Amino acid sequence: MFGQIAEGFIAMFTPLTIILASVGVIAGTILGAIPGLTATMGIALILPVTFYLDPVAGIVMLTAMYKGGLFGGSISAIMFNAPGTPAAAATAADGYALKNKGYPRKAIRTALIASTMGDMLGNLVLMFSAATIASIALRFGPAEYTMLILFALVLIVTVSQGTIAKSMISVLIGLLLATINADPVTSIPRLNFGLVDLSGGISIIALVIGLLAVSEVFSTIEQHFRQKYKPDPKQKIEEDHNKAISKKDDNVTFKGLFEIKRTLFRSAGIGTAIGALPGLGPVTAAFVGYGQALKKSKNRKNFGKGEPEGIAAAEAANSGVASANLIPLVTLGIPGDAEAAIIFGALIIHGIVPGPRIFETNGTIIYGIFAGMLMASVINLLFNWYASNIYRRISFIRPTVLAPIILVLCIAGTYGYSQAAFDIFVMFIFGLLGYLLKKIEVPLVGIIIGFVLGPTLETSFRQVLVVADGNFMLFFTQPISLALFLLTLMIVINTIFRILRAKKTA
Amino acid sequence: MKNFHLRIFFAALGLLVVLAGCGVSSSGSGDGSDYPRKAVTLMLPYGAGGPTDLFFREFARIAEEHLGQKIIIRNETGGGGLTMYSRLAKAKPDGYTMAAGMGTTLYSINPHLELMDNQPEDFDLISSIFEYQHIIAASTDAPYQTFEEFIEYSKENHVRIASPALTNNIFAELINKEENYELKWDIISYDSGAEAAAAVLGGHADIVIDAPSAMLGSEEAGDLNFLVVLPENKMSTHPDVPTLNEFYDLSMSAMIGIGGPAGLPDEVIEKWDEVIEKTLKDPELIKFAENNNYTIVKKSKEEVQEYFDNQREQFGQVIDRVVEKQN
Structure with a gap:
């Protein structure tokens, strides 16, 4: 095995591969940073190019682009609260707040280090223990998926800032919106109000960008007019304060990173584990990582208010997925998500059939690809580390100048994602909804997580009902499912006690 | 003053983005006699990297040589693939917006379940391409x-x-x-x-x-x-x-073909028929299909019609059972 790994590194370390990986990372970052142009679209676009390259160079370029794209999504999430890819929605929570405090470069670099950590861990697991992880992942059937998602949803509800009632409302809105799609069992469109455009469900990009970025633009407009007609002296001071933070202070420190090491490793692990399960993806990972950090961290009070630990928790988890999602592909020949499906296609075009025997038949190529992925992480780290200086400059632009630009980008991005003008309306509706919900302090991320997890929850739950012929006991007779259920129950009981105690002391 | 320049810069940037968005979709007109004069978009109702996408990317690569123009593959996965049909039906029948994927869903399932408003008459099917080997x-x-x-x-x-x-x-x-x-x-x-x-x-x-x-x-x-x-x-x-x-x-079997919106000019249909004929006979494509278990099927319009008529009838025997059982 180590011989193959060494051969793989040699096969990968060619000038062409290095150039292609760099191009992939840079192009991916730019694409990802534009809301609506996702990393997956990026790699679908360059897929035909890779047919003409040798498999290692071609696939390394694809994965480099995906990694760059995932991170690019976080850049716009931090700078504009407009997650370039849905996976960055959790990063936006603390990232945008920290940027608003005047630390854009610190926010970006924290995200970058966390992202690289998550990515590296996923990559090493992929390299050394893919087969083991895959065999565990296969044990996740419908009952386990249902319980895992229930666990994630309960976690999000109980750890959210603000009242539990409001976070429940938010998650439930998300679940409700997720029911607008094709029925998972019969594939027949339902609840679409007779609109064909809705028969495949609401576009996730329109929802995320609308809720987070467009609502933020509306708030900026409101603030501007408030400021103009009824100046608030406190606000003015805060603005001046922003400019006072020097470039030197706007940076990550070793001490700061050391303090959040637990969160970094925990989130990276969560990302890797969720990545290995087909059909869940980076959005789920990011929110579960964020939720777990909220539960465990000493700084949990500052989460959502620009806490670097929150950024790290979300980023390490969503990047952990970027390599781990290839685990089912290389060990079973099963592409777990859209990105893996595209790489699957690229392998097939080169005449390589992914499956359990791929390490024997094409070991050098596979390890070459893994090595290239590690290199892509490093390139991503270097490139964005220096580029964060440019991003810092963007943050000096006045919000009133920036708002219309962001709005244009949101519209272009939402349209670009699906090429449906209908989605632009959807985006504005969610922008308005987000703006109103913010006024009554209903957390918006709950809607996104509910929306993302809803379809898998429904599909898995209904699969259980078919398998067990309507008998709920299946949830409690499977060991993994039972364990997840008990864990969920513990969180609920724990939360009830916490609330009771808080009431007593109050 | 500095601010002013910034504003201009970003306004220009914004405009560029919008223009880039429009540029892709603008299309010229013509009677079709010199078809094709520019790149042709081929829409697919399935996602990138899936079995259908893989086949048509290889197909497009070879077909480009016979067509004499670039073929741009566009994955229209909205609505579980259904929005592709409504978008295609609304497209100008000039031969520059074509689609692969007009098959079993449109001709054999939709008449029973009415998943979408578009009917087979809204489209011109040119030829079958391949069958999936379930x-x-x-x-x-x-x-x-x-x-x-x-x-x-x-x-x-x-x-x-x-x-x-x-x-x-x-x-x-x-x-x-x-x-x-x-x-x-x-x-x-x-x-x-x-x-x-x-x-x-x-x-x-x-x-x-x-x-x-x-x-x-x-x-x-x-x-x-x-x-x-x-x-x-x-x-x-x-x-x-x-x-x-x-x-x-x-x-x-489930079959998939290539076609366009209803009312394609004869020149376009003839050209594509010729391109498809040549591409499906290309040894490279045949080898690709063999290695990956696609059955290439070149049927005439009438044969395809008959195939789907039979399939629709076959599906009709059990479709109520399928839908009812699962509700």
Whole structure:
């Protein structure tokens, strides 16, 4: 095995591969940073190019682009609260707040280090223990998926800032919106109000960008007019304060990173584990990582208010997925998500059939690809580390100048994602909804997580009902499912006690 | 002053983005006599990297030489692939917006279920392209190793069938009909073929019905066992696997073709017919299809019509059962 790994590194370390990986990372970052142009679209676009390259160079370029794209999504999430890819929605929570405090470069670099950590861990697991992880992942059937998602949803509800009632409302809105799609069992469109455009469900990009970025633009407009007609002296001071933070202070420190090491490793692990399960993806990972950090961290009070630990928790988890999602592909020949499906296609075009025997038949190529992925992480780290200086400059632009630009980008991005003008309306509706919900302090991320997890929850739950012929006991007779259920129950009981105690002391 | 420049800069940037968005979709006009004068968009109702996408990317690469223009593949996956049809129906019939994927869903399922408003008359189908080779696969640990044993087993025991699409559910019901609905099959729907295959490997389902692309690796490693091929042609990579019509007077397939919005000029249809003819005979494409289990089918318009008429009727026999059972 180590011989193959060494051969793989040699096969990968060619000038062409290095150039292609760099191009992939840079192009991916730019694409990802534009809301609506996702990393997956990026790699679908360059897929035909890779047919003409040798498999290692071609696939390394694809994965480099995906990694760059995932991170690019976080850049716009931090700078504009407009997650370039849905996976960055959790990063936006603390990232945008920290940027608003005047630390854009610190926010970006924290995200970058966390992202690289998550990515590296996923990559090493992929390299050394893919087969083991895959065999565990296969044990996740419908009952386990249902319980895992229930666990994630309960976690999000109980750890959210603000009242539990409001976070429940938010998650439930998300679940409700997720029911607008094709029925998972019969594939027949339902609840679409007779609109064909809705028969495949609401576009996730329109929802995320609308809720987070467009609502933020509306708030900026409101603030501007408030400021103009009824100046608030406190606000003015805060603005001046922003400019006072020097470039030197706007940076990550070793001490700061050391303090959040637990969160970094925990989130990276969560990302890797969720990545290995087909059909869940980076959005789920990011929110579960964020939720777990909220539960465990000493700084949990500052989460959502620009806490670097929150950024790290979300980023390490969503990047952990970027390599781990290839685990089912290389060990079973099963592409777990859209990105893996595209790489699957690229392998097939080169005449390589992914499956359990791929390490024997094409070991050098596979390890070459893994090595290239590690290199892509490093390139991503270097490139964005220096580029964060440019991003810092963007943050000096006045919000009133920036708002219309962001709005244009949101519209272009939402349209670009699906090429449906209908989605632009959807985006504005969610922008308005987000703006109103913010006024009554209903957390918006709950809607996104509910929306993302809803379809898998429904599909898995209904699969259980078919398998067990309507008998709920299946949830409690499977060991993994039972364990997840008990864990969920513990969180609920724990939360009830916490609330009771808080009431007593109050 | 500095601010002013910044404003101009960003206004220009914004405009650029908008223009870039528009540039792609602008299209010229013409009577079609010098067709094609520019790149042609080929829409697909399925996502990038899936079996349909893979085939048409290879197809487009070769067809470009015969067409003399670039072919741009666009994955229109909205509405579970349904929005592609409404978008195609609204497109100008000038031959620059074409689609691959006009097949079983449009002609054989939609008339029964009315999933979308568009009817077959809204489109011009030029030619069929290929058939998917659906197979039935089981884990090698299963108590049955052949199709006959599997059928006997399912008369006595409940079997969980993982199916990633409505068409595949219909296939399962059609086989069950041959056995007078004596088979105790529970159909479990999955979002994708990959997830369905994983369910069988993990023991959460017993059988998977799908095109084999996501199963080849596991079969090679001895984890999956191919029981039967549903269409009448054997798999080129696994010629030992029997076909369904060796057991019943039944064979099933899903076919996909290339077409455009209704009212395509004759020149366009002729040109594409010629391009498709040449591309499907290209040895490179034939080799690709063989290695990856696509059955290339070049049928005339009338033959395709007949194929779908038969299929629609075949599906009609069980479609109520499929939809009702699952509601």
